[in-house]
Amino acid sequence: MPRAGLSHDAVVRLALQVVDDGGSRGFAELSLAKVAAKAGVAAPSLYKHVGSLADLRREVAVLAIREVTAASTAATVGRAGADALHALANAWRSYAREHPGRYAATQIGPDPEDPADARQRDAAAEGVQVVVAVLRGFGLPDDRVIDAVRAVRAGVHGFVMLELGGGFRMREDVDQSFAVLLDMLVAGVAALGTPNALLEHDTPGSHR
Amino acid sequence: MPRAGLSHDAVVRLALQVVDDGGSRGFAELSLAKVAAKAGVAAPSLYKHVGSLADLRREVAVLAIREVTAASTAATVGRAGADALHALANAWRSYAREHPGRYAATQIGPDPEDPADARQRDAAAEGVQVVVAVLRGFGLPDDRVIDAVRAVRAGVHGFVMLELGGGFRMREDVDQSFAVLLDMLVAGVAALGTPNALLEHDTPGSHR
DNA sequence: CCGCCTTGGCTAATGGGCGTAGCTTTATGG
DNA sequence: CCATAAAGCTACGCCCATTAGCCAAGGCGG
Numbered sequence: 390m391p392r393a394g395l396s397h398d399a400v401v402r403l404a405l406q407v408v409d410d411g412g413s414r415g416f417a418e419l420s421l422a423k424v425a426a427k428a429g430v431a432a433p434s435l436y437k438h439v440g441s442l443a444d445l446r447r448e449v450a451v452l453a454i455r456e457v458t459a460a461s462t463a464a465t466v467g468r469a470g471a472d473a474l475h476a477l478a479n480a481w482r483s484y485a486r487e488h489p490g491r492y493a494a495t496q497i498g499p500d501p502e503d504p505a506d507a508r509q510r511d512a513a514a515e516g517v518q519v520v521v522a523v524l525r526g527f528g529l530p531d532d533r534v535i536d537a538v539r540a541v542r543a544g545v546h547g548f549v550m551l552e553l554g555g556g557f558r559m560r561e562d563v564d565q566s567f568a569v570l571l572d573m574l575v576a577g578v579a580a581l582g583t584p585n586a587l588l589e590h591d592t593p594g595s596h597r
Numbered sequence: 598m599p600r601a602g603l604s605h606d607a608v609v610r611l612a613l614q615v616v617d618d619g620g621s622r623g624f625a626e627l628s629l630a631k632v633a634a635k636a637g638v639a640a641p642s643l644y645k646h647v648g649s650l651a652d653l654r655r656e657v658a659v660l661a662i663r664e665v666t667a668a669s670t671a672a673t674v675g676r677a678g679a680d681a682l683h684a685l686a687n688a689w690r691s692y693a694r695e696h697p698g699r700y701a702a703t704q705i706g707p708d709p710e711d712p713a714d715a716r717q718r719d720a721a722a723e724g725v726q727v728v729v730a731v732l733r734g735f736g737l738p739d740d741r742v743i744d745a746v747r748a749v750r751a752g753v754h755g756f757v758m759l760e761l762g763g764g765f766r767m768r769e770d771v772d773q774s775f776a777v778l779l780d781m782l783v784a785g786v787a788a789l790g791t792p793n794a795l796l797e798h799d800t801p802g803s804h805r
Numbered sequence: 806c807c808g809c810c811t812t813g814g815c816t817a818a819t820g821g822g823c824g825t826a827g828c829t830t831t832a833t834g835g
Numbered sequence: 836c837c838a839t840a841a842a843g844c845t846a847c848g849c850c851c852a853t854t855a856g857c858c859a860a861g862g863c864g865g
Contacts, residue, residue, distance in 0.1 A: 391831090392831065392841095393843075394842095420822070430843075432823080433843090434844070441823080498762030498763040499763070501763055535770060536773065536774045539765065539771075540756075544755055545751075546755040546759060547750070547754040548755065550751075551747070555706045556721070566743065566744045566748070570748040570751055570752075572785070573748055573785025574781065576781075577785060578781075599814095600861090601814075603814090628851070630850075640851080640852075641852090645812075
């Protein structure tokens with residue numbers, strides 16, 4: 390008979406706890422049952438505060454995306470060029486390591502059709518804008534920026550993904566490998582700004 | 598009363614169909630119920646051929662990993678250097694685009710503890726060996742090879758992941774962006790073989 | 806050709822998760 | 836002090852994985 394005093398935000402907070410508790414599998418294993426247990430409440434009671442499990446997952450995803458974005462912007466404020474790119478990438482990776490479950494929430498592709506995923510899509514787009522801003526500092530031609538953004542996103546996201554998934558043996562050297570990747574990306578992006586350095590020597594197999 | 602004539606392999610084949618039918622969500626949404634429906638059989642009957650859903654998923658994962666590996670080796674045989682790296686990356690990406698569900702199966706991190714995941718871990722290790730072999734052709738110092746392998750895996754895997762997840766707007770330019778990423782990786786790996794080109798100019802924020 | 810036994814299918818039933826319906830109680834505000 | 840909206844609850848239906856136990860199909864030895 391006593392009330393638990395839940396609310397929409399409280400439920401989302403509890404969901405985040407569940408996600409965080411579950412390590413990198415936390416988001417995949419998020420369930421209303423677990424949230425209800427943590428709230429000390431029967432599962433159907435949650436529907437007073439949340440539309441569905443899918444809604445809750447979306448909400449967690451948006452929140453996680455915004456957190457990564459916030460960490461990235463905070464890390465890059467007042468920096469430029471290679472310095473900014475390093476800070477961005479390190480902030481990104483740090484977030485993923487500190488909140489593997491939340492980072493996994495980031496990773497689900499929103500359905501471009503579904504209007505329910507709109508906020509998620511917008512949040513993701515905002516996150517990309519941080520990368521765009523950092524890379525604009527390299528003075529690339531406008532039509533190369535998109536390639537640079539994609540390369541950086543792919544490299545950092547891929548590295549983090551593999552690291553979280555246990556794809557690397559020998560944990561000790563991972564920091565150095567990340568630094569090497571970053572140097573490659575910095576050099577590659579810089580080279581994109583100075584034509585004829587990279588792309589023009591023909592590369593068989595690419596540019597189909 | 599007529600027999601369906603199933604077998605272990607037949608069930609796995611049907612599971613692959615289910616995975617393929619489901620697009621990039623196919624693996625996540627793989628269920629015994631769907632396999633049974635496709636087989637024209639009641640769900641519990643599948644347990645005569647398969648230990649559990651988890652077993653079936655593992656089996657699909659191993660198979661997919663081996664297919665990516667096979668495609669990669671086939672593409673790089675008789676090639677070396679940048680040529681081989683391009684072929685490897687393109688084969689990898691092509692596989693993911695042609696079999697998004699199976700590629701997703703590749704992505705689940707095997708539990709390093711669980712002996713049931715051993716075959717999966719071994720298969721993944723074999724796949725990495727192809728990358729190692731290709732990158733050895735660049736004549737890197739031994740202690741740099743691991744960094745190069747990780748950078749290439751991260752870049753290609755990350756790109757493919759983002760592409761499959763719908764992370765890129767403007768589909769038309771994706772091929773070019775991939776080519777740019779590859780050029781960055783080729784240049785970066787090549788530079789790893791010629792010290793002082795990249796790593797030594799100090800890069801604030803990295804090498805913590 | 807016959808019966809046996811392995812094998813592959815079945816139905817029934819359990820347990821767990823999501824989600825809906827409808828009841829009850831709390832607490833709030835007039 | 837009561838009315839009512841909000842926040843719980845229980846009961847239920849549905850889907851899925853999994854277990855248990857039954858039955859028939861069909862190959863094989865006699």
